[in-house]
Amino acid sequence: MGKPGSFLLAVSSYSSTRVPALIPSTALGVLLVTFAALLAYAGFRKSLHATPLVVSFSLSVSALWWGIGLIQIMVGQGVLTSAEDLRNAMMPGLAAFTMGMFIIGVVGVLQDGVPVALMAFAISYSSIHGMAMYSDSTLGSSAVACNYLIVTIVSLYLVAARALYFFSKQRIALPGAELPNPKAKWSGQAIAPKRNDVVVIGLIVNIVSASVFGCRAVGLTTSLFVGQVPWLGMSAFFQLGVCILSYRSFDNLTATFFGFSSVLRFAEGYSLLYRFWRSEEPIFPIPFLVVFAILFLVLALFMAEKSLADVAYLLLFAAYCVAVACYPNGVFHSSSQGVSVAIYVASALMALAKLYNMKANAKIPMGEGIVKNLLTHLGPFRLRQGKDPHILHTGYSKYADGEVLGHACSVLAAFAITTGVDPRDPRGTVVLPWLVVAGGVLKIVCGLVAFSRGKTLESSIFILHGFMWILWGPTRYGGLCGPARGLRVALGIICFMLLNGFLVFFTLFLSIAWFLYCLTFELIIISFLLDAIDALPVGYDIAATIIVGTVSFYCFLSGLINSTFERPQLPMGGPIVKLQGFGVGSTTCLHLPARRTTSTRKIAGILRNGGVCRIPSDDGYALVAACNQPVAVERVCTTAWLPQRSSLEMWVSNLSQLEPLRCLVEGQLWEVMQTTLAFSGKLLICKGVWLDSFAMGEAAEYMGAAQNIALRIPDCAITTHVIELVSDQLKEAFRALSILHA
Incomplete structure (x- = not known):
């Protein structure tokens, strides 16, 4: 061009x-x-x-x-x-x-x-x-x-x-x-992350x-x-x-x-x-x-x-x-x-x-x-050594963590409204660019980056706050609403207040810092609400912006320090309310974050001991059990009220785990199978003695139909990681899980 x-x-x-x-x-x-x-x-x-x-x-x-x-x-x-x-x-x-x-x-x-x-x-x-x-x-x-x-x-x-x-x-x-x-x-491409x-x-x-x-x-x-x-x-x-x-x-x-x-x-x-x-x-x-x-x-x-x-x-x-x-x-x-x-x-x-x-x-x-x-x-x-903290241990994301910029933009947008403006010419004070760009556009960008990394709640917070600044920044500081004030003008900001209230509740399960960040942002929304009904007290904006700006600056500084140093760390705090699961004792149903390595290890331990878990896969959540545990496989069938056994599939993590099948399949057909499985295709294979290599035993009765069984490699890093952990910890010949789509 x-x-x-x-x-x-x-x-x-x-x-x-x-x-x-x-x-x-x-x-x-x-x-x-x-x-x-x-x-x-x-x-x-x-x-x-x-x-x-x-x-x-x-x-x-x-x-x-x-x-x-x-x-x-x-x-x-x-x-x-x-x-x-x-x-x-x-x-x-x-x-x-x-x-x-x-x-x-x-x-x-x-x-x-x-x-x-x-x-x-x-x-x-x-x-x-x-x-x-x-x-x-x-x-x-x-x-x-x-x-x-x-x-x-x-x-x-x-x-x-x-x-x-x-x-x-x-x-x-x-x-x-x-x-x-x-x-x-x-x-x-191999060295792409190292060069900008x-x-x-x-x-x-x-x-x-x-x-x-x-x-x-x-x-x-x-x-x-x-x-x-x-x-x-x-x-x-x-x-x-x-x-x-x-x-x-x-x-x-x-x-x-x-x-x-x-x-x-x-x-x-x-x-x-x-x-x-x-x-x-x-x-x-x-x-x-x-x-x-x-x-x-x-x-x-x-x-x-x-x-x-x-x-x-x-x-x-x-x-x-x-x-x-x-x-x-x-x-x-x-x-x-x-x-x-x-x-x-x-x-x-x-x-x-x-x-x-x-x-x-x-x-x-x-x-x-x-x-x-x-x-x-x-x-x-002590600087961070080894694995880049921005690269996820499980799952995959093409982007680094953008929370540092997101919190910095919150600081900028908050302090932008500290200075009062002339109501006759609100555009005469340079406030709009800070609100629309820093508080709006960049926060939405950070929210989308967070969503790509699997941080659904954090991304929802950034995106909601970004749209609030984009919509109500020009309304208040761009003169869009004019001299009109009243409840009709305030209805939109009331909706944002309710939505942010829901996010405040969910941050109770995330961390103290995120909870305080969302909670104090309500002060900013209240400021816009009071201005919409023409009841804003003198000095309220100054107090609100200092509180919100201070909390956001702490989150900004914590993100920088924690991503740069292993020691010292600036704590974000643990969740205020923890989900321990339902039940007591050995029957407790745990709720674990899927993208943490410690969580996948716990899931692998439960499966190894004959438990049943529900984990994310490439086409939704799936109910899983280790294939060498007949009681667990039967529980999968009874728990989900299967209409037919053919709904139960066997998933493996890589092609090398299907070596027991190679002696039963001709060369060209084996290549077709490899190609199909490599692209997450599903294969129906006749049952036979090759199932004994996976130590299924009585569990084979519940797998697939009477004469065949469905095989697939899931296109999800979390699922395949769990399969590998189960097989590595058992140190036996089988390397598979029986999976039920839910």
């Missing part, structure tokens, strides 16, 4: 003096945005499978097309009317991508990525010529068009090389084409957002206005994507940082967009920014485990929040704009170092491992 976008810009630049324009601004913008979306999708799909250089280049080009495309749409719709407006809108993005593409080009030359380096240098030089063209109206756009034409030609060469490689059945490979290698792809390819694009879009305010500080632009919102909006959405993909790479700290930075970019974009509605500058709430600086500071301390360079980089963002808080007009003051210049330089250096170190043998020193080695020699501290 880089080829058509570059070709469009080349044609547009060559015909810039033509009246009317060969390609109208609106059409050019729509096409660029379309190609940018497709290129971003391709870049994110290639992460962890292609080289980091290709991923970074693809996503950077997509980000550039997004910004230019949206600005061209604004020109076509009459939002940007003068040449000065177009100059102020384009200059920050061109200054940023001049640096970003130059970094990619340098790394490409050093790491033999010649085609990518050539295209990156061409785009960087076109951005330089574009800056010169907008600064001096006497300069033409031919140089810009020429560089984009170079990108088009190189892209055509790469497309031709791929096509020739494919149609020649991998016999003809043109030089420098970086053709796909199936073996390399699989090896890349999208960090570089996150740093490059940080350069873009810092450039918007840094250009104002150094005099490259004359004003901050709505024409620069596309760059900030693009940066915010890209950093949100980097946050999600960092969880996919099991990089929890990096995901938290880019979640924080995306919140900042949305707020900066909102502040510039507000000036499109009103001429005055919006006011930034001081308590929120102070708390945000503290969160950046705490996260920087834990980033020391990765590298000292990351610590210094995050401290710049803490300083930026402090600089914005020092003056009511926030980002429009020169102090915060000066810090933006420092962030621009630091982001460029970090992008260069991280992109180069991903593939280089001799790496650029970033202070990696210094603090980690220091902590290993300190008695009170």
Whole structure:
């Protein structure tokens, strides 16, 4: 998709003096945005499978097309009317991508990525010529068009090389084409969790957002206005994507940082967009920014485990929040704009170092491992060793734990409403971005990540609270409800209060910290309720937000400490009410969390001793018994009131456990059986002496029909793990469970 976008810009630049324009601004913008979306999708799909250089280049080009495309749409719709407006809108993005593409080009030359380096240098030089063209109206756009034409030609060469490689059945490979290698792809998948390819694009879009305010500080632009919102909006959405993909790479700290930075970019974009509605500058709430600086500071301390360079980089963002808080007009003051210049330089250096170190043998020193080695020699501290705490012991999840970011967003959203707003113009105080993005969007993202990890209750809490902020944040602080107050306005928030009350009850069975978090959130809901009926006491918001923010900050700090250190630990507390099960003594029916290794061991022990259990499987819950326990198998039949015995199946955990069948089956049929079972298919096998190898004895009478029995391998890690534990603990020939679907 880089080829058509570059070709469009080349044609547009060559015909810039033509009246009317060969390609109208609106059409050019729509096409660029379309190609940018497709290129971003391709870049994110290639992460962890292609080289980091290709991923970074693809996503950077997509980000550039997004910004230019949206600005061209604004020109076509009459939002940007003068040449000065177009100059102020384009200059920050061109200054940023001049640096970003130059970094990619340098790394490409050093790491033999010649085609990518050539295209990156061409785009960087076109951005330089574009800056010169907008600064001096006497300069033409031919140089810009020429560089984009170079990108088009190189892209055509790469497309031709791929096509020739494919149609020649991998016999003809043109030089420098970086053709796909199936073996390399699989090896890349094997190390995927160890590498985070999208960090570089996150740093490059940080350069873009810092450039918007840094250009104002150094005099490259004359004003901050709505024409620069596309760059900030693009940066915010890209950093949100980097946050999600960092969880996919099991990089929890990096995901938290880019979640924080995306919140900042949305707020900066909102502040510039507000000036499109009103001429005055919006006011930034001081308590929120102070708390945000503290969160950046705490996260920087834990980033020391990765590298000292990351610590210094995050401290710049803490300083930026402090600089914005020092003056009511926030980002429009020169102090915060000066810090933006420092962030621009630091982001460029970090992008260069991280992109180069991903593939280089001799790496650029970033202070990696210094603090980690220091902590290993300190008695009170012990870092986590061995298995990653974000990887589940049983079950499977493609994402790291997102609870740290979820609790941090609760802190931000709570302190955002500490400062009062003018009821005549609630949008004049920058509150909406903190509520909608931090309290809403990011909490829903954390809830979905928690759901993928099997944390149903935690995900329900995050998602409910996220929707509450998204719906009622704009209603109260966006002026949607207007002056109307009363019970009719409050009905919706009453529903949220009831739903949160149900979650408070269920957190009694989870932990003390989660119970307090849900319980104190009722104070926030009550605040919205009192405001809806126009009965909010003075000072209530301050007290409520301090309580909720303190509890959420404790949960945030506990998540960071417990995921980083084995000692010390910050306790979350056990469940207030414990489910011990029904019955007494040996007849107690236990309730155990399925995703804990200790629980699966207890279940395996019960089955080994002739018990009956109900466990999760790939198609619901199933009633199970060890197949060498005839009494237990009979209990399965009688407990579920089976209409027919054929409903009872035998499940095994892997193909090697069916070796007793091999002597009874011909070669090709055995391969068919293996293929069918490997994809969780069901096989009906005639009963015979091979059942004796599983030590069934009298239990065989209850298995399947009179002449055959159903075999299957469940597609559920928990079920197969239980089967393996039962077989390993018994240390006998049989390795199977009889399973009844419930």
